[in-house]
Amino acid sequence: MRPWMARVALIPVLLWVVATLSFFLLRAVPGGPFDRERAPASREVEAALKARYHWDEPLWRQYGRYLGNVMHGDLGPSLKYRNHSVNDLLGQTVPVSLALGGMAFGVAIGLGVPLGVLAALKRGGWADYAAAGLTLVGVCVPVFVLGPLLVLVLGLWLEWFPVALWGSWQNAVLPTLTLGLYFAARVARWMREGMIEVLRSPHVQTARAKGLSETAVILRHVVPVALVPVISYTGPMLADLLTGSFVVENVFQIPGTGAFFINSFFSRDYTMMMGMVLFYSLLLQVLNLFSDLLLRWVDPRVGS
Amino acid sequence: MIPSLVQQNALVRKTGVFCCPGWWARLFESLRPGLSVRALGLVLSLGAWVLTSCSPLERADLVLHNGPEPETIDPQILTGQADGRIASALFEGLTRFNPTNGTAMPGLASHWEISGDGLTYLFFLRPEARWSTGESIEAKEVVWSWRRAVTPATAADYASQFFCIRNGRAIVNGELRDASQLGAEALDAHTVRVHLENPTPYFLELAASRVFFPIPRRAVERLGDQWIRAEPLPCSGPYQLLSWRVNDRFRLRRNPQYWDAAQVTAERIDILCGDNPSTALNLFLNGEVDLISDRKIIPGELGPELATRPDFHRFDYLGQDFIRFNTTRKPFQDARVRRAVAMALDRSRITARITRMGERPSAAVTPAGTGGYHPSAGLSYDPATARRLLAEAGYPEGRGFPAIEYTFNVGSRIYEQTGVEIQSMLREHLGIRVELRPLEWKTYLAEMSALNYDFIRGSWVGDYDDPMTFLDCFLSDSGNNRTGWKDIRYDRLLQAAAAEADPQRRLGILREAETLLVVEAVPVTGLYSHVGLYAADPRKVGGIWPNRMDEHPFFSMRRIRP
Numbered sequence: 001m002r003p004w005m006a007r008v009a010l011i012p013v014l015l016w017v018v019a020t021l022s023f024f025l026l027r028a029v030p031g032g033p034f035d036r037e038r039a040p041a042s043r044e045v046e047a048a049l050k051a052r053y054h055w056d057e058p059l060w061r062q063y064g065r066y067l068g069n070v071m072h073g074d075l076g077p078s079l080k081y082r083n084h085s086v087n088d089l090l091g092q093t094v095p096v097s098l099a100l101g102g103m104a105f106g107v108a109i110g111l112g113v114p115l116g117v118l119a120a121l122k123r124g125g126w127a128d129y130a131a132a133g134l135t136l137v138g139v140c141v142p143v144f145v146l147g148p149l150l151v152l153v154l155g156l157w158l159e160w161f162p163v164a165l166w167g168s169w170q171n172a173v174l175p176t177l178t179l180g181l182y183f184a185a186r187v188a189r190w191m192r193e194g195m196i197e198v199l200r201s202p203h204v205q206t207a208r209a210k211g212l213s214e215t216a217v218i219l220r221h222v223v224p225v226a227l228v229p230v231i232s233y234t235g236p237m238l239a240d241l242l243t244g245s246f247v248v249e250n251v252f253q254i255p256g257t258g259a260f261f262i263n264s265f266f267s268r269d270y271t272m273m274m275g276m277v278l279f280y281s282l283l284l285q286v287l288n289l290f291s292d293l294l295l296r297w298v299d300p301r302v303g304s
Numbered sequence: 305m306i307p308s309l310v311q312q313n314a315l316v317r318k319t320g321v322f323c324c325p326g327w328w329a330r331l332f333e334s335l336r337p338g339l340s341v342r343a344l345g346l347v348l349s350l351g352a353w354v355l356t357s358c359s360p361l362e363r364a365d366l367v368l369h370n371g372p373e374p375e376t377i378d379p380q381i382l383t384g385q386a387d388g389r390i391a392s393a394l395f396e397g398l399t400r401f402n403p404t405n406g407t408a409m410p411g412l413a414s415h416w417e418i419s420g421d422g423l424t425y426l427f428f429l430r431p432e433a434r435w436s437t438g439e440s441i442e443a444k445e446v447v448w449s450w451r452r453a454v455t456p457a458t459a460a461d462y463a464s465q466f467f468c469i470r471n472g473r474a475i476v477n478g479e480l481r482d483a484s485q486l487g488a489e490a491l492d493a494h495t496v497r498v499h500l501e502n503p504t505p506y507f508l509e510l511a512a513s514r515v516f517f518p519i520p521r522r523a524v525e526r527l528g529d530q531w532i533r534a535e536p537l538p539c540s541g542p543y544q545l546l547s548w549r550v551n552d553r554f555r556l557r558r559n560p561q562y563w564d565a566a567q568v569t570a571e572r573i574d575i576l577c578g579d580n581p582s583t584a585l586n587l588f589l590n591g592e593v594d595l596i597s598d599r600k601i602i603p604g605e606l607g608p609e610l611a612t613r614p615d616f617h618r619f620d621y622l623g624q625d626f627i628r629f630n631t632t633r634k635p636f637q638d639a640r641v642r643r644a645v646a647m648a649l650d651r652s653r654i655t656a657r658i659t660r661m662g663e664r665p666s667a668a669v670t671p672a673g674t675g676g677y678h679p680s681a682g683l684s685y686d687p688a689t690a691r692r693l694l695a696e697a698g699y700p701e702g703r704g705f706p707a708i709e710y711t712f713n714v715g716s717r718i719y720e721q722t723g724v725e726i727q728s729m730l731r732e733h734l735g736i737r738v739e740l741r742p743l744e745w746k747t748y749l750a751e752m753s754a755l756n757y758d759f760i761r762g763s764w765v766g767d768y769d770d771p772m773t774f775l776d777c778f779l780s781d782s783g784n785n786r787t788g789w790k791d792i793r794y795d796r797l798l799q800a801a802a803a804e805a806d807p808q809r810r811l812g813i814l815r816e817a818e819t820l821l822v823v824e825a826v827p828v829t830g831l832y833s834h835v836g837l838y839a840a841d842p843r844k845v846g847g848i849w850p851n852r853m854d855e856h857p858f859f860s861m862r863r864i865r866p
Contacts, residue, residue: 253552
């Protein structure tokens with residue numbers, strides 16, 4: 001059996017551990033989904049509500065019921081949003097978060113890689129310093145500052161882009177930049193370091209000695225090798241982009257999963273919380289696997 | 305959804321490299337020389353293209369920001385005011401709220417008759433009242449809806465609003481199993497007769513509230529609890545539901561079947577849902593939102609500054625902040641200690657330095673002016689008497705006073721700063737040391753219900769414009785009491801007030817009850833009455849007026865064309 005197959009086989013086990021842990025940990029937190037500012041109309045009304053969500057059953061039976069449903073792909077009803085199931089909420093919001101994360105990933109790679117290459121090739125020159133300055137800013141300015149700043153300048157002052165909401169490409173520009181720039185800066189730094197190291201290595205000298213044009217040397221012999229650290233970082237980066245978008249989603253009022261990250265805990269929406277935890281555990285596993293496989297494909301030395 | 309070729313080209317031009325397969329292909333070719341990865345490039349560019357080609361929604365005639373995603377818009381189940389706002393765009397009761405002052409005016413019922421003793425109401429439904437799907441709305445459906453609301457299995461938190469109708473309380477409490485015993489009957493297709501337990505001066509306002517909305521029986525019988533997701537959803541209000549995207553927006557279209565459709569001028573309305581106040585403000589400032597209808601979605605720290613703008617409207621609101629004392633625990637077991645604390649608080653310091661929106665300081669529980677009522681003034685600020693009371697209770701100059709905690713919910717700068725202010729006033733005037741105990745919302749609620757606190761922040765928003773909606777929280781058996789205080793005298797006074805047919809005498813009894821509550825026993829002491837705030841540019845949006853109930857019905861709301 002190949003090692004990646006073992007990892008795939010391990011995923012369900014891991015999900016089970018995550019589900020079990022989060023199920024019981026959440027129940028240990030004080031306050032519950034049915035603690036509300038207004039007391040229910042009567043004890044009977046309260047009992048009816050709890051019975052509807054099987055809250056009146058012993059915990060082990062609730063746990064069994066939950067696992068059974070999850071195995072059938074049913075994450076249960078949301079305890080806060082009374083007209084939505086967790087599947088329904090995730091189905092509506094996950095594509096939005098994936099789209100935003102995907103586009104930000106595009107910005108991170110599409111901006112970070114060329115910037116890193118440029119900085120390495122013009123090392124010590126103005127381009128290098130400019131790139132270094134940009135990446136420093138990108139890494140240091142947090143998303144919750146950058147977002148409102150972009151909104152203020154590009155949205156409210158210049159009126160180039162809408163300040164929030166989701167629905168057209170114009171809406172996507174500011175949140176994508178906000179989310180992507182930080183990662184672009186990190187990618188640029190990784191790329192620059194990688195390039196500088198590779199440029200010094202003997203195989204580059206050989207390539208030059210063979211009489212290859214400098215462009216060919218850079219594109220065929222330097223960039224691919226320098227990309228290795230960037231690629232090994234793509235898995236965690238994608239994970240960060242997809243999970244870390246809740247601040248951006250909140251600032252730009254984007255209907256992604258971000259709102260549920262925090263709110264489902266604050267409202268003790270246990271089923272929604274569990275749904276999020278399970279979904280993102282699965283996503284992280286798959287992404288890590290993906291980046292490992294990608295790395296192996298780019299650099300045959302890995303894993304052989 | 306799929307743009308034409310011309311649009312596609314325009315999109316590629318606009319969005320640049322990400323939509324271009326060649327760009328991705330070159331990038332990947334450089335990764336792995338000699339291998340063509342066009343397929344991957346194609347996929348990525350296609351992804352970028354799909355994302356960018358979602359056709360933008362056309363702007364609605366009127367765009368409202370309503371705060372967080374509603375928990376539900378089912379009128380029988382919802383409890384939040386913001387949730388109710390959406391429901392009231394889609395459904396209507398026998399009466400509806402007058403947009404200028406929040407009182408009841410004819411809705412699905414064109415008129416009504418009230419018996420001399422105030423106990424029997426005859427409502428005459430409009431024969432032309434219809435669901436948006438075409439079926440007529442008849443008296444039987446109204447009665448059926450109300451019976452469903454009081455049935456405990458429906459789990460309607462607001463079923464208590466039916467306590468004023470004969471047998472309502474017994475059915476909700478599970479003492480009467482048969483919901484058809486509810487004192488409401490259909491005399492013919494268009495007449496509903498209601499028998500009340502007590503003369504209830506605010507019953508016409510209740511009939512306009514969400515839980516009294518008739519709901520479409522056929523949809524409910526088909527879909528049960530989830531009837532609100534029916535497509536199409538039968539609506540009785542000025543608008544019907546076009547789409548509902550979670551955490552984004554409700555899109556509504558004018559309901560041509562609405563009996564008063566002639567008044568409704570906006571063809572489409574968007575109700576946005578989001579929980580970031582700064583974002584809501586940005587959307588309002590750049591004109592993408594015409595109306596911010598909820599104070600909670602206006603940045604609190606900017607409130608006092610925003611309130612001076614011509615497009616922000618401030619009004620006295622039917623809500624009150626107060627402090628609950630845990631009367632089951634030392635030291636607040638002793639009414640003298642509770643009174644001492646209540647008298648050591650200079651409430652105007654809180655409203656002048658912290659809330660700063662023109663809130664009225666008040667030691668009562670009922671906001672002034674509720675239903676023409678003048679609440680008991682409560683215990684006024686009097687540090688000398690407070691010190692004397694504390695000494696009488698055995699703590700002269702605060703000596704020997706146990707360490708106590710003031711509990712409040714986090715999430716607002718105001719609650720925290722109020723805690724600090726209370727802390728300093730009690731130290732200054734009574735020599736008492738108070739620790740602050742901030743709790744996250746659900747923990748706060750659980751601790752308050754479990755009486756696991758010393759004294760705690762509380763607040764209440766009235767359901768109807770009458771002191772009863774505040775005062776009945778502190779009945780001995782009320783789930784909203786949460787102080788451990790029980791007094792049979794108080795319960796009897798409220799009972800007597802409910803049975804009193806003369807409005808002035810009734811208010812007099814209520815005042816007596818409130819005096820017992822906030823002057824004598826003091827399980828609770830008021831801090832200040834709430835101020836409401838909404839944002840709407842009067843040059844752009846018409847048909848809404850500030851009112852105590854914060855009711856802004858959709859039928860009158862309109863966009864003023866430039």
